[in-house]
Amino acid sequence: SDRYCVIGNPIGHSKSPAIHALFARQTGEDLVYEARLAPLDGFAAAVRAFAAAGGRGANVTVPFKEEAFRLCDAHSDRARLAGAVNTLSFADGRIVGDNTDGAGLVRDLVFNLKTPLAGRRVLLLGAGGAARGALGPILEREPEAVVIANRTAARAEDLALHFAEVGPVRGCGFADLTGESFDVVVNATAASLAGEVPPLPEGVFSPDALAYDMMYGKGDTAFLAHARRLGVARLADGLGMLVEQAAEAFFVWRGVRPDTLPVLAALRAA
């Protein structure tokens, strides 16, 4: 069997091994996929050890995606734009980096949730790594406008500048959203981790808006609970994005695209 893994810290609760095991069974690909914990100061050593032991590729998760970018000998265009890598491929002693997170988000929105982005107004909350990874694939879908809103407005403005050539995007603080409304609102902040919700002015959700949280957990995240209280029409957590970014990584490695819907259904049922 070909060997793959996910490397992170912490890694104990990762669903990636289960997802890739389901993909492998479904497609008949002969591979094994494990979770590996790297010490906070030992990411590069963990990658090299896995490659030396015959590993063919690895996913990278929190907090190593930017370090993974720096470790790679070559990058896909989308990884370069994101400045972060979540998918490594090992070949001929080289490490090639890709980023499937943004593609996974967009696939979940467009295919699973039937929420086209073309011509729509998209609000992206947060200006960290998660937001940066999402921007390229979102802008590729030709939305009417993307607004990045962040607690630290300057970070959102910098990020918008970085993507100015890719499509119509601007950055601001949360309070600057007053009077604007959006068809799709994606939470890419870490606020849900603390049970907090970005302070959004009333009216940012258009009447048939989708509220999407990149996070997921048992029940609603803090952001989705807030959107539900406001009566937002459609809600989705990030479990679909997780499965779709995994499918995209599987495709990068194996050239085969798994059917994600039964895998997502199995995770929801578990």
Ligand code: ATR
């Ligand atoms: P990630 O890679 O997960 O995006 P990050 O780069 O640390 O992590 O970025 C975290 C994001 O969540 C940032 O946009 C951060 O806002 P600041 O840039 O102002 O720090 C945002 N964030 C974290 N906690 C938050 C909170 N309680 N309320 C609102 N935004 C929060």
